[in-house]
Amino acid sequence: xxxxxxxxxxKKYFANQKAVDDISFSVSEGEIFGLLGPNGAxxxxxxxxxxxxxxxxxxxxxxxxxxxxxxxxxxxxxxxPEERGxxxxxxxxxxxxxxxxxKGLSRTDALHQVKQWFERLEMQSWWNKKVEDxxxxxxxxxxFVSTVLHEPKLIILDEPFSGLDPVNSNLIKDEIHRxxxxxxxxxxSTHRMEQVEEICEKIILVNKGEKILDGTxxxxxxxxxxxxxxxxxxxxxxxxxxxxxxxxxxxxxxxxIVQIREGKSTNDVLRYLLDQSIPIxxxxxxLPSLNEIFIRLVGDTPAARQFQIA
Amino acid sequence: MYKTFIIIQREYLTRVRKKxxxxxxLLFPLLYFGLIxxxxxxxENSKQVLNIALIDESGYFKQTELDQENAIDPSSKVSLVSSxxxxxxxxxxxxxxxxxxxxxxxxxxxxxxxxxxxSKKSYGSGTTSAVQAKLNRIWNxxxxxxxxxxxxxxxxxxxxxLSIRPKNMEDASANANLAEVIGYIAGLLIYFILLIYGSQxxxxxxxxxxxxxxxxxxxxxxxxxxxxxxxxGIGAVALTQFLLWIGFVFLIYNVTKASGNNMSAASExxxxxxxxxxxxxxxxxxxxxxxYFLGGFFFYASLYAAIGSAVNEDLREAQSLxxxxxxxxxxxxxxxxxxxxxxxxxxxxWGSLIPFSSPIVMMARIPYGVPGTVPWxxxxxxxLLLILGFLGTVWFAAKIYRTGILMYGKKPSWGEMLKWVxxxx
Numbered sequence: 001x002x003x004x005x006x007x008x009x010x011k012k013y014f015a016n017q018k019a020v021d022d023i024s025f026s027v028s029e030g031e032i033f034g035l036l037g038p039n040g041a042x043x044x045x046x047x048x049x050x051x052x053x054x055x056x057x058x059x060x061x062x063x064x065x066x067x068x069x070x071x072x073x074x075x076x077x078x079x080x081p082e083e084r085g086x087x088x089x090x091x092x093x094x095x096x097x098x099x100x101x102x103k104g105l106s107r108t109d110a111l112h113q114v115k116q117w118f119e120r121l122e123m124q125s126w127w128n129k130k131v132e133d134x135x136x137x138x139x140x141x142x143x144f145v146s147t148v149l150h151e152p153k154l155i156i157l158d159e160p161f162s163g164l165d166p167v168n169s170n171l172i173k174d175e176i177h178r179x180x181x182x183x184x185x186x187x188x189s190t191h192r193m194e195q196v197e198e199i200c201e202k203i204i205l206v207n208k209g210e211k212i213l214d215g216t217x218x219x220x221x222x223x224x225x226x227x228x229x230x231x232x233x234x235x236x237x238x239x240x241x242x243x244x245x246x247x248x249x250x251x252x253x254x255x256x257i258v259q260i261r262e263g264k265s266t267n268d269v270l271r272y273l274l275d276q277s278i279p280i281x282x283x284x285x286x287l288p289s290l291n292e293i294f295i296r297l298v299g300d301t302p303a304a305r306q307f308q309i310a
Numbered sequence: 311m312y313k314t315f316i317i318i319q320r321e322y323l324t325r326v327r328k329k330x331x332x333x334x335x336l337l338f339p340l341l342y343f344g345l346i347x348x349x350x351x352x353x354e355n356s357k358q359v360l361n362i363a364l365i366d367e368s369g370y371f372k373q374t375e376l377d378q379e380n381a382i383d384p385s386s387k388v389s390l391v392s393s394x395x396x397x398x399x400x401x402x403x404x405x406x407x408x409x410x411x412x413x414x415x416x417x418x419x420x421x422x423x424x425x426x427x428x429s430k431k432s433y434g435s436g437t438t439s440a441v442q443a444k445l446n447r448i449w450n451x452x453x454x455x456x457x458x459x460x461x462x463x464x465x466x467x468x469x470x471x472l473s474i475r476p477k478n479m480e481d482a483s484a485n486a487n488l489a490e491v492i493g494y495i496a497g498l499l500i501y502f503i504l505l506i507y508g509s510q511x512x513x514x515x516x517x518x519x520x521x522x523x524x525x526x527x528x529x530x531x532x533x534x535x536x537x538x539x540x541x542x543g544i545g546a547v548a549l550t551q552f553l554l555w556i557g558f559v560f561l562i563y564n565v566t567k568a569s570g571n572n573m574s575a576a577s578e579x580x581x582x583x584x585x586x587x588x589x590x591x592x593x594x595x596x597x598x599x600x601x602y603f604l605g606g607f608f609f610y611a612s613l614y615a616a617i618g619s620a621v622n623e624d625l626r627e628a629q630s631l632x633x634x635x636x637x638x639x640x641x642x643x644x645x646x647x648x649x650x651x652x653x654x655x656x657x658x659x660w661g662s663l664i665p666f667s668s669p670i671v672m673m674a675r676i677p678y679g680v681p682g683t684v685p686w687x688x689x690x691x692x693x694l695l696l697i698l699g700f701l702g703t704v705w706f707a708a709k710i711y712r713t714g715i716l717m718y719g720k721k722p723s724w725g726e727m728l729k730w731v732x733x734x735x
Binding site for chain 2: 074077079098
């Protein structure tokens with residue numbers, strides 16, 4: 001896969017705050033890439049630089065192998081901001097047409113695309129309705145359609161699921177996967193870690209304007225695993241635990257969460273349990289959630305507490 | 311360019327298609343003409359006859375002469391009353407009069423300047439001066455008789471007057487009275503356009519911010535295109551409304567002319583318009599009107615756009631921030647009044663050169679004649695300065711707009727907004 005977007009040493013300082021402080025990462029074509037971080041971490045500022053709304057103070061953005069040109073490259077970017085809205089008094093069909101034309105599509109192309117998308121998402125009957133008559137979920141759908149109408153190479157979605165019910169969330173999720181399969185690259189920004197685990201292949205984690213870590217979701221979890229396992233055995237006796245190659249973390253009647261001691265392997269654990277003739281129902285590695293990893297990385301800061309509540 | 315055009319198109323069409331646009335376009339001239347005709351009708355039909363008792367202690371006034379004068383000016387009826395009629399003095403209304411005048415013993419060579427029209431209600435100077443004129447005509451005849459001036463000599467005394475009117479040497483068509491009227495109308499029209507459509511620009515920008523569509527838009531178009539699209543689109547709406555009104559006026563003019571209507575008010579309008587069209591340099595005035603309308607609109611609309619981008623949904627914030635700008639427009643109207651009274655005075659000249667007031671003040675001066683009252687160099691300089699002025703405000707506003715449109719939270723002060731303008735991007 002070739003590289004679509006490369007961001008190098010990007011910086012943006014506002015009067016009294018480092019909104020984005022030396023962030024670098026790259027996104028390949030067809031990837032679903034997660035931009036993660038608490039509110040105020042600098043995600044929106046970062047995105048605004050990638051969409052050409054802000055100029056970076058320093059650093060470079062490369063799009064499709066060339067320096068990013070805000071005037072021409074916006075044609076290939078679709079951006080759905082977190083703060084998104086529509087003109088209330090406009091008709092829905094006209095509204096979608098208008099936004100498509102602002103992306104540079106001719107009226108005929110725009111009409112063709114809007115019709116196709118309205119058909120796929122079963123929105124044809126909405127054409128002459130006014131935006132103010134739409135429910136929140138319906139207008140989110142219209143916003144999503146407006147974002148992808150012009151077949152952008154890079155689709156940037158900032159908190160796309162906020163305010164959506166599960167049915168519409170799933171619909172958008174399916175569309176995201178479909179677009180990625182058809183070759184679009186998706187940059188997905190959120191503070192909801194659990195959504196990222198489901199959708200994204202690669203992520204970058206930012207806090208207070210700085211990159212904390214990046215990589216594939218699987219690799220990150222491997223990197224931060226703590227040798228925690230869930231074992232399907234009855235609650236162990238003290239006698240059993242005394243010589244065991246693991247420490248008990250949490251216990252219940254049928255399942256035990258344990259941490260394997262330094263220098264021991266899973267086979268050591270299994271062998272020990274078999275030697276004691278304890279029936280094993282299940283044995284499973286527990287990988288940390290991105291939430292846990294984040295909290296471990298930033299410690300007990302206000303940013304971390306925000307996640308614990310979420 | 312294509313994107314700016316798309317924005318202009320949307321801004322224009324959504325406004326022109328609105329019912330309020332159609333209604334206000336139709337209603338304004340109807341209200342305007344309704345007011346003129348209505349006032350004429352009221353003035354014609356609601357004339358009350360003022361019944362005044364004259365208690366003449368001088369012995370100069372006779373009922374026959376008063377009757378003659380009453381017939382000439384029927385707005386009041388003055389009747390002689392005996393000086394013993396104390397009931398009139400006590401309560402004129404009970405005696406059937408609206409008021410009374412007690413004429414003291416007079417010396418015809420001196421007259422008297424403290425005669426009162428006494429009444430229970432108060433009458434304005436218009437009413438009293440009509441009565442005064444009536445009695446003075448009789449008084450003049452009394453003086454003439456005393457001086458043994460006969461009727462033909464009297465006529466000479468009355469008719470022979472010196473009348474001085476302004477006449478422009480350079481521009482034969484200049485007509486000061488007409489210029490005053492046209493100047494007023496042109497100045498006021500620009501004033502209304504600046505205020506009404508300027509605030510429409512401000513509201514439009516605020517709407518985009520409150521709706522949270524601003525960020526969706528700035529990811530597709532430059533903020534500058536967004537702002538200019540809005541300003542030009544709304545300017546086009548103003549221009550459309552304007553052309554419709556001009557069309558409307560010409561329609562009425564032609565209809566009333568063709569129907570040969572002898573309604574006094576209608577034929578008066580036709581007469582005035584003919585005088586206007588033939589009496590002044592119409593093409594120049596129309597061209598200048600178009601120029602100052604556009605220049606002034608760009609100048610102020612960009613400032614209003616900047617304010618709209620800086621505030622949040624709160625209308626009071628917008629009002630307090632736009633107060634200085636609105637004050638500039640109002641000051642211009644004050645300058646215009648001075649300029650009309652004295653179109654070559656220093657206030658008129660400076661007011662018509664400085665860009666913030668030139669659209670209103672210059673438009674009030676131009677009907678007095680170019681190059682007679684307004685030399686070509688002043689007109690040229692004023693136009694150049696206005697172009698520089700609006701390029702300046704557009705540049706200034708674009709800087710504020712860029713930052714303001716994505717800024718939520720506390721309302722910035724003018725000081726903070728100036729910082730946005732002058733920091734490096």
